[in-house]
Amino acid sequence: MGYSLSGRPQSQIDRFCRQYLQLEQDLTYPEASVLREHTTQQIIFSRLFSHKALRYAPPVRYQVRNLKDLIGRIEASIEDWDAHEVSGDLMNALAELLASALPPESDSVQQKSFVTYHLSQLSCKGAADQEAIESVATITLLESRTLISAYGTTGLRTWEAGLHLGQYLCANPGIIGKKRVLELGAGTGYLAILCAKYLDAAQVIASDGSSDVINNLPESFFLNDLQGSDEISAMELKWGHGVVGAGDKPWSSGEAVDVILGADITYDERGHSALIATLIDLLTMFPGAEVLISAAERSQSHVVFQTKAQQAGLGLSDIDYPSLPRELQMGPHTLQAHGRDIGQKHAQLMGLMAGAPVSTRPRYQPRTY
Structure with a gap:
């Protein structure tokens, strides 16, 4: 099932995902009102954490650290737990990462990592769907x-x-x-x-x-x-x-x-x-x-x-x-x-x-x- 948003919420999600794939240390998260939404969480999961999301993924320790932070921020953003919840897909992704063998921190520092840069000036202006949005150079x-x-x-x-x-x-x-x-x-x-x-x-x-x-x-x-x-x-x-x-x-x-x-x-x-x-x-x-x-x-x-x-x-x-x-x-x-x-x-x-x-x-x- 595909998910998409438009306007400011989509821009916030795009910025967060692109910073993550560039291995930035201080990520700009979407606003709380955007982050608590199920659609937002599913877009982030499908673009960053699903098994089919990435051809070249960031280091496992980087994934764990930022997914923990993301889930913590989602929890903090929820005001009504009857209306919103943390995505089960994100929770399962974190559990799988934590169950995997994490390399020692000293080894992680010395290893090369895949870094993906998004060329926003060459992106498709006015993209109408998620596939077009993600097709940025x-x-x-x-x-x-x-x-x-x-x-x-x-x-x-x-x-x-x-x-x-x-x-x-x-x-x-x-x-x-x-x-x-x-x-x-x-x-x-x-x-x-x-x-x-x-x-x-x-x-x-x-x-x-x-x-x-x-x-x-x-x-x-x-x-x-x-x-x-x-x-x-x-x-x-x-x-x-x-x-x-x-x-x-x-x-x-x-x-x-x-x-x-x-x-x-x-x-x-x-x-x-x-x-x-x-x-x-x-x-x-x-x-x-x-x-x-x-x-x-x-x-x-x-x-x-x-x-x-x-x-x-x-x-x-x-x-x-x-x-x-x-x-x-x-x-x-x-x-x-x-x-x-x-x-x-x-x-x-x-x-x-x-x-x-x-x-x-x-x-x-x-x-x-």
């Missing part, structure tokens, strides 16, 4: 979500700057459509997959300087049904090493790169000179390429990078693209880092071109679905 990756940002760990999870740049590209799909795209520091492959699967890129090269990252990218492609695709490939590219005349197929194919992307690639000042050298090489090879870089404002490293890039003769401009407030986000969810709100200016977009600034794109207009 998604990207699923295997990540180490417990990491904090540190040198050598950035390829193990998708960081806020990548999600922010992805939202910008979704709002401006013409940047990518029919273009050949090169991503620097691809990490989990989030942006490369977004461009190849949803933004109609002609060709996408996901590059990274780590051989481990490159070896893991085919798994990311597989999780998003891009295995064997001719439109996306992985390539090792170490910054500071010459790329002109390299024997790699992408450079010898004779086709130009139109767009160069980079997210959270300026966090370590030790790598700035090598990154700038590579950007200069690439812009020399492909003088018409547009470069877009997104940097989290967790430190002043992005400011240092801007100064060094300008000193190297690279035209640079900030792109005005603020994040939505958390209460309006419908996925991906970006304003949270390690359990705390990091504010409206959590990530900055920069445009680079050799010799001339990049024109500023239209300011983002908040939308909800």
Whole structure:
């Protein structure tokens, strides 16, 4: 039996479910008046906790913790137990999870987990039924979500700057459509997959300087049904090493790169000179390429990078693209880092071109679905 709601209650359920699948630590639960309703509980069960709900489920401990919290909140929301009750399906799901063998907490922390990001700007506007609502575009990756940002760990999870740049590209799909795209520091492959699967890129090269990252990218492609695709490939590219005349197929194919992307690639000042050298090489090879870089404002490293890039003769401009407030986000969810709100200016977009600034794109207009 299918269940569906509309308007504000459905938006609250969608937000909760999408945060859950993104493995957010602080979930935004529907209001009590919505949560106590049988229809609400059945929608949540069918989308998150039934045996047929998910192709790639969150870790068992995460499921248990949040299902316990959900049931507790439902119980607290009920004012008249003759009119409302806790879903038997949810109670049974919790019992089954508790009866399963839970991995030790120490093991859970070290294991990678499936994380699903919902691309709300690409969702079906005005969806009339639950099937259409749930058909919103998604990207699923295997990540180490417990990491904090540190040198050598950035390829193990998708960081806020990548999600922010992805939202910008979704709002401006013409940047990518029919273009050949090169991503620097691809990490989990989030942006490369977004461009190849949803933004109609002609060709996408996901590059990274780590051989481990490159070896893991085919798994990311597989999780998003891009295995064997001719439109996306992985390539090792170490910054500071010459790329002109390299024997790699992408450079010898004779086709130009139109767009160069980079997210959270300026966090370590030790790598700035090598990154700038590579950007200069690439812009020399492909003088018409547009470069877009997104940097989290967790430190002043992005400011240092801007100064060094300008000193190297690279035209640079900030792109005005603020994040939505958390209460309006419908996925991906970006304003949270390690359990705390990091504010409206959590990530900055920069445009680079050799010799001339990049024109500023239209300011983002908040939308909800």
